[in-house]
Amino acid sequence: MEANSLIQKPIKKQKLNVEQDIDGNSNCLGNLPEEILLHILSFLRTEDAVRTSVLCKRWEYLWASIPNLDFNLLHASHAKRKLRRPLFMKFVDKVFCLRDSSVIERFSLCCDVLSDASRVNTWISAAVRHNVQELFITLENIKREFSLPYCLFTSKTLTSLDLYMSCIFKLPSTICFSNLKVLNIGKVTFSDEYLTQQFFSGLPVLEELELNRCSWVDLKVVRISAPKLHSMSIFEFECYGDGCQFMIFGVGLKNFNYCGCLLNEYCLYESFSLEKASIHLGTNDTSEQIAHRVHKLLTGLSNVQFLRLSSKVVKVLRYAAELLPHMPMFNNLVSLMFNVTEMSIDLSSEALLKILQRSPCLENLKFWTGGLTSNCEEEDDRILDPVPSCFLSHLKRIKVDRYDGDENRLSAIKILLKKAVVLEKIVIFFSVFLSLENRVKFCKQLIELPRGSHNCKIVVKWYDCSPDRSTKCKIVLS
Structure with a gap:
């Protein structure tokens, strides 16, 4: 039509x-x-x-x-986008031409820019003039230099801004988002250090910030100081790293999430209110520089209560052994999860031992979506030695995922059971590939393991064989 x-x-x-x-x-x-x-x-x-x-x-x-306007041409294939583009452009023009003066609550625009930069900016400006509150912009195929309209950066009504466009982010000299609470930026390139600093200083009421695959060309330092910021997520990968130093002042920061290759350096300051944090390291780079950046990021997260780490964090830290004695104290940490999708975590790892030793109040320990192992060449008494204080006073629950009965994995569970003397429960998820016969066999092995805590229960779980794996089975061994 x-x-x-x-x-x-x-x-x-x-x-x-x-x-x-x-x-x-x-x-x-x-x-x-x-x-x-x-x-x-x-x-x-x-x-x-x-x-x-x-x-x-x-x-x-x-x-x-x-109140809501949603224009999306990017959901179609490239051929259909090209065919529909003339009608799409006319349609958006007419909608704004015939619109009355009422407020636009939500405006979403997803399209190719090509040679129509001024036309796209006219639509965004019109939305701002209608006191838009939530703005979602995804722009592709930007052929020439492109600047968003100046009025956008001084909007007094905008509360949420999602901006994704693969181009240099040209910023005006005056920036003030007086009501902006949610900011998600993706794929843009920041190239001017002074204006970038102005941008991140003009967010007085910002509560949520996401930086997704952004690039920081020739920038040495970026300072992010939003007094009401409580949630921050950073996603970056190898082609977007430029060695920039980020100084994040998070007085009210409660949630922090990082996923990437740590080719930039992140330092958190004043993060006294931090509750949840995660670091997913997606690089095979085991250089000392990456290890130092991991250590610095962990130091900034020292007040966290719930921490999730990928197994590569543990692996990388061993390449800067001189830092391990200076691991920060996690005095508030009550739950620690290792997401070990890439590789197994070895209980004999010195980096793992240091993290556990610096977590005196730890109550929950999880090894999720991957393997936990122990080096059989090491004697049991030499692993987790000296025993972390949390194993003697606070650690009550342990979860281990994808247990397949491997000798090294059984050895790791044996060590945990022996050294966690106040443990109340250990939950072991069997691998979905285990046969019923092997489940019975491994249950017998597990129930015979010695325990440092007389009150500890061993619980095994697995999913049934239905296509959707929606049913979870459970057995309490003791």
């Missing part, structure tokens, strides 16, 4: 009268207040909301006041 037919009054078509039902009686839908009808229309795609103009006289221009 062409854009014009979505906007203009249809000719030679019988209208459906939504104000009457099939018996000719008054229909409650037609009698609803306008604000409720607009609320209903806000759940439709913009194209579908416009099509409701054919229903009756009252609905003819009702769509011109809908």
Whole structure:
């Protein structure tokens, strides 16, 4: 259907009268207040909301006041995008041309820019003039230099901004998002250190920040200081790292998540309120420099209560052995999870031992989505020695995933059971590939293991063989 037919009054078509039902009686839908009808229309795609103009006289221009506008050309294949582009551009133009003065609560725009940069900016400016509150922009195929409209950076009504575009992020000299609480930025390149600093200083009420695959060209230092920031996530990979130093001041920061190759350096300061944090290291680089960056990031997370680490964090730290005696104290840490999708974690690792020794109040220890092992060449008494204090006073629950009965994995569980003297429960998830016969065999092995805690229960779990693996089976061995 062409854009014009979505906007203009249809000719030679019988209208459906939504104000009457099939018996000719008054229909409650037609009698609803306008604000409720607009609320209903806000759940439709913009194209579908416009099509409701054919229903009756009252609905003819009702769509011109809908609070949410959603224009997405990127969901189609490249060939279809090229074919639909002229109609798409005309349609967006007409929607803004015929719109009334009502507030736009949410504006989403996903399209190729190509040679229409000024046209795209006109739409964004129009949304800002309508006091837009939530703005979602994804722009691709930016052929020339591109700058977002100046009015965007001084919006007083914007509360949420999602911005994804593969180009240099050109920033104005004056930036103040006085009401912006959520900011997600992806794929953009920051190239001016002074203006970048101005940008991250103009966020007085920011609560959530995500930096996704951004690039920091020729920037040496980036300072992020948002007094109300409570959640921050960083995703970066090898091609986006430039060795920049990030100074993050998080007085109110509660959640921190990092996933990437640590080709930039991250330092957290004043993170006294930190509750949850995760570090997923996605690099095979075992250089001393990466080890130092891991150590520095862990130091900034020392106040955390719940910490999740990938197994590569443990692996990398051993390449800077001189740092291990200076591992930070995690005095507030009560739950520690190792996400070991890449490789098994060896209990004989000195880096693992240091982390555990520096977590005196640890109550929950999980080795999730991967293997836990122990070097059989080492004597049991030499592993986890000296025994971390949490094993003697606080550690109550341990979980181990994907247990397959391997000798090294059995040895690791044996050590944990022996040295955790106040342990109340250890939960072991069997590998989905284990046969029933092997499950019975391994249950017998597990129940015979000596325990340092007389109150400890061994619980084994597994998923059934149904296609969706939705049923979880459980046995308490003791």
